[in-house]
Amino acid sequence: MSRDALIVGINSYQALPSLSAPAKDAEAVASCLQIYGEFRVRRLPEVIHAGKPSVGLQTGVTTEELEAALVHLFKPNGKNIPHTAVFYYSGHGLQRHAGVREGYLATSDTNPAQGRYGISLFWLRRLLQESPVRQRVVILDCCHSGEFMSFLEADPGAQDGTDRLFMAASREYEAAYEALDNAHSVFTAALVAGLNPNRTDGGIVSNYHLAERVSQRLKGELQQPLFESSGSEIVLTRASGDTTIVQGKPTSALERLRQLRFAFCPYRGMEPFDDIHGDYFFGREDLTQQLIDKVYQQPFCAVVGASGSGKTSLLRAGLIYQLRQRPERTDWKIQYVSVDHEPLRCLAEAFINPMADGLERAEQLRQAERFLCNGQDGLTQLIRACLAGSRRPDRRMLLIIDDLEQIFQGPDTEDIRHCRDLFIQQLVSASQASEAPLRIVISLRADALGHFNDYPDFRQLVRRHTLAVAPLDYEQMKLAITKPAEKVGLTYDKNLIYSLLLDVVGAPGELPLLQQTLRSLWKARQIDPDDEAPRLTLEAYAELGGIRHVLTHYATTIYEDLPVQEQQAAQRIFLALCELGEGGDDTRRRALTEELINADFSTDLIGRTLEKLVAARLVVVNHAGARQRQHPSPGVHLPQIAWRSQNNAGLTLGHLWADQAMETPLQLDQTLEIVHESLIRHWPLLQGWLQDNRDILRQKRRLDAAAQEWRQAGYTHHPEYLLTRARLQQAEQLLQCDRTWLSTLAQDYVRHSRRSGRYQRVRTALVATMLPLAVVGGLSLSLTPREDGATSWIPGLFSQADTALAAESSAGSLTGRSLSRAIVMAQTDLQRRSLLLLLQSRS
Incomplete structure (x- = not known):
């Protein structure tokens, strides 16, 4: 009986942070299986060291390489089919939300910004279903690895006469961590210990014995592994003369829990908060409660704010998280959808069972699309059909549509326009169906309101039910900094908080800027040798160069990832957002989009590039008319250092929906602003562009002004x-x-x-x-x-x-x-x- 194992540990990534534990994890597992399990082990990536194969610490693995290796393991050509096949993976795990949630194993060439996510867990599930291997073992040590176990309702790979063991390091909404007391991750340290047959009474480790040992060892940890075992016993390792194994220093569960808490970063960087991060989402408590009240009181709510104001985080870590904490009040079925220029397709895919495949998936998609194409009441009919089988009569659907302005992106054909028109009509109709068990929440950038001039009913609906997302005030910003740190036991210098607020409050796109800086501070945290709580220090902030260095390093990374043509467009955009100092420093400038467009820089090229810069939170987009009419909200008291945020805070209903602020859907009148002035003063790339083109820019600005x-x-x-x-x-x-x-x-x-x-x-x-x-x-x-x-x-x-x-x-x-x-x-x-x-x- 042949026994094959594919052991993968990826440290090196092109577009994701590098890791230190996966290669060591993989090598420890590979050694165990070779020594005690008599497996033929293939390592990825493999290097030869001292005449022996080992897992490479700095070598990459492409998606194509890992995919081919998996096919060879579970579905080999010819008749030489192994009796037992083991697949172990350690590295980054990703989730993608595109109408439905999907899980991926990240490879070295993974780049989510370019649509490359790695190996799909959905694809791996189908491969297992078609595998002729009798005994199949899949062990995943990565974030969100529990996503693979969500497919078990469809029983992936389960057939008569087959045995299997599936192990995931964490649940689908959890991260996986590296251990602090040895060189391995928390899960793999327990796994390697569990695979050692010399620690068992009978000298044999089976699938059931391994699951029990790992479960006991990780009891009380922050991350909780998942197991699924079926069929007959699978013998993984048995005792031999060699008893060497990676040993860990024994520590109490309470101490390990405390140490792991310190190893968790509560800040999200440039990424929005998700519902699993709700415990660390502070500063928006009042706005979250307002949104929850609106969901219970009215059928429709539009969350409207500038880019970078935190709308997505409010929906996910605020609304969704809080509703899931209160299941006794209303039984909500929550559907979160991100739409594009084909909104009906995106909506239909959100109602497909993620475990369905093949004909079943196609049939579910066809039925959903048939409902949605059935006139303006199609959405209401689909919701009723989805809830028809519910056992609870009070069950309701909460449909959350994020980034609604994306329906206007992409090609503008007659079919696309018809699809868009029908989608908006259905939103209006569903919101007016008083007896429908449905609540709809949308998010919308304030600068995109002009797109809806041709939809007066929808425009009126949004006008009546808008929840404006204004910038955080001083106290709210302080909570967003201090509370997450306190929750995981971090301490901080008080002067650090003051310096952060002084540098950040009032800047356009202040939330992602703050989170990115805090994440960098956490990475540079001061570790106490006596195992006291780590500390965020003002000294580390100074060594980082303050916000300016954190942001400029990030900006360079984003710029270098753009294609050459879009790099040229990005240079044009950034230069347009700089006000040339005459005898003084260059400063931030608001620019109209139309200033950027000509025959060489088309609307499409500028639009694509702007979309990436806005998504990266380097550029803030605002509607020209609405921006000019903002004013301070009454009754708000702020410390003096936060006064600038007041100038941007008055995002009120009247300002957003004043008729004169509604321009053409081309959006050439929208204004752009650089996220922070430190980019102008301290980003070497931008400084070089300004130095080389200063005279030309002055002449261009004079011509632009005269042309206006x-x-x-x-x-x-x-x-x-x-x-x-x-x-x-x-x-x-x-x-x-x-x-x-x-x-x-x-x-x-x-x-x-x-x-x-x-x-x-x-x-x-x-x-x-x-x-x-x-x-x-x-x-x-x-x-x-x-x-x-x-x-x-x-x-x-x-x-x-x-x-x-x-x-x-x-x-x-x-x-x-x-x-x-x-x-x-x-x-x-x-x-x-x-x-x-x-x-x-x-x-």
């Missing part, structure tokens, strides 16, 4: 609004040097100034020449008999000159060839001189 005035004057031909000859020459030189600097409006302005200048010069020259000649000609005509046609050409010449020069046309009677021919055929010196002058002005 020209447009506000109705694209007038009046010379007062157009470029003078000297300024036109400078603009022409800029266009010849690199026309990409100027926006479409500025380029139109330069072209119009050029045409108008030519027109005015020709008019002036013709008048200066024709006036004295006309006087002489008039005197001559008064003294000589009139010849028919001698002067009849003059009015026609002026008329043609006016028409052609105004349009800068080369067609008709005033082309170069026509003028040359007319000069040859001229009958008088007066005609010839006038035509020569006109020809010179055209050259």
Whole structure:
């Protein structure tokens, strides 16, 4: 009987934080299985050290490599099928929320920003279902590994005559941790100890014995493993002459729990809080309660705020978490959906059983889509159908639709528009169905409100039921800093809190900026040698360089991950958001989106790049009209150092929905702002761009301002609004040097100034020449008999000159060839001189 094992431990990642324990974990498990289990072990990544294979500490594993290895293990070609197959994985585990939640095993080339998540647990489940191997063992030591166990209702891989053991280091909503008292993770340390047959009475470790030993060893830990074992006994290891095993220093469960608490970071960095982080979500308690009250009192609520204001965290760690803590009040079935330009498809996928596959999944999707395509009541009908089998009569559906503005992203075809129209109609209809067991909560960026001008019913619905998300005030911000630290037992310097608030409060996008800084501080925490509580220190904050260094390092990482074309667009965006200091420091500047767009930087390119920068919280987007009308909320008292946040706090219903603030869906009037001024002052990349292009930027800004005035004057031909000859020459030189600097409006302005200048010069020259000649000609005509046609050409010449020069046309009677021919055929010196002058002005 052949016994094969695939042992994977990945330390090195391209787009995710590197780890230190997985490779050591994997090597310890591989050694156990080789020594005590007589397995043929394949290691990934594998290196040869001292003539022996071992798991590489710095070598990567691609998705393609791991996928091929798994197929070879569980579904090999030919007849050489192993009797027992073991798959062990240690590394990063990811969850993806795209209408439904999916779990992944991250490989070295995983990059969620580019849509690469690694090995899908759903795919692994299907592979097991089709595997001919009799005994199958899957052991996952990674965050959210319990996601694999959620498939067990569909009994993955369970067949008559098969045996299996599935082990997950943590539940689907939990993280997995490295141990503090040895080189391994918490779970694998228990696993390796459990695999040692010399520690058992009978000298044999089976699947049931291993699950029991690991469970006992981890009792009381923060992370709780999951096990599933079925079929006959699987002998994993048995006693031999070698009794070496990785030993751990014995510690009490209480002490290990205390130490692991210190190893947990309560701050989320640039990522939003999820419902599993609700215990560490502070500062939004009042707003969360307001949202909960609205959910119970009304069928619809729109959570509206600027980008970076914390809307997603409010929905997940606030609303969803709190409702799940109060199951006795109402039996909620919560569906959280992130939509894109095909919202009906996203909504339909949210109602599919995640354990369904193949024909069953396709049939569920077809039924959901059939409901949703059944007119404006389709959503209500689908909700009723989903709740029809509930045993509790008070069961209700809470449908949470995050980032609703995303329905306007992507292609704008007739089918997409029809899908979008029907989706919005269904939201309105479902919200008005008073007897429907449904509550709807949406989140919406304030700058995207103008998209809904064509949907007056929906606009009115949002207007009546808006919950505005304003920036945190000083005390709320303080809670967001101190309470998570206290909850996990961290201590902190009081001066650190003051310095953080001084640097952060009032900045656009302040929440992600604060969380990113706090996460960096946690990584640099001061560890007490006497095992006292770790401390967040002002000294560490200074060594990090303060917020400016944390942010600039992060900004460089985001920029370097962009494709080359989007890097150029990002450079253009950041430069547009800098106000050039005249004898002083450069500062933050608000810019209109339309300033960025021209033939070389299309709306699509700028939009894609902006979307990534906004998602990375480096750029804040606000609607131009709404931003101008914000004012402080009454009755709020803040310390002096927090006064700046008041200027941005008045995100009220009247401001968001004032008719004059609603512009075209193109959103060219939205304003952009850099997340923090420290990027301008301390980011080397941006400083270099500013230094290299300062003169060009000044000229561009003057042209942009003049072009705006020209447009506000109705694209007038009046010379007062157009470029003078000297300024036109400078603009022409800029266009010849690199026309990409100027926006479409500025380029139109330069072209119009050029045409108008030519027109005015020709008019002036013709008048200066024709006036004295006309006087002489008039005197001559008064003294000589009139010849028919001698002067009849003059009015026609002026008329043609006016028409052609105004349009800068080369067609008709005033082309170069026509003028040359007319000069040859001229009958008088007066005609010839006038035509020569006109020809010179055209050259």
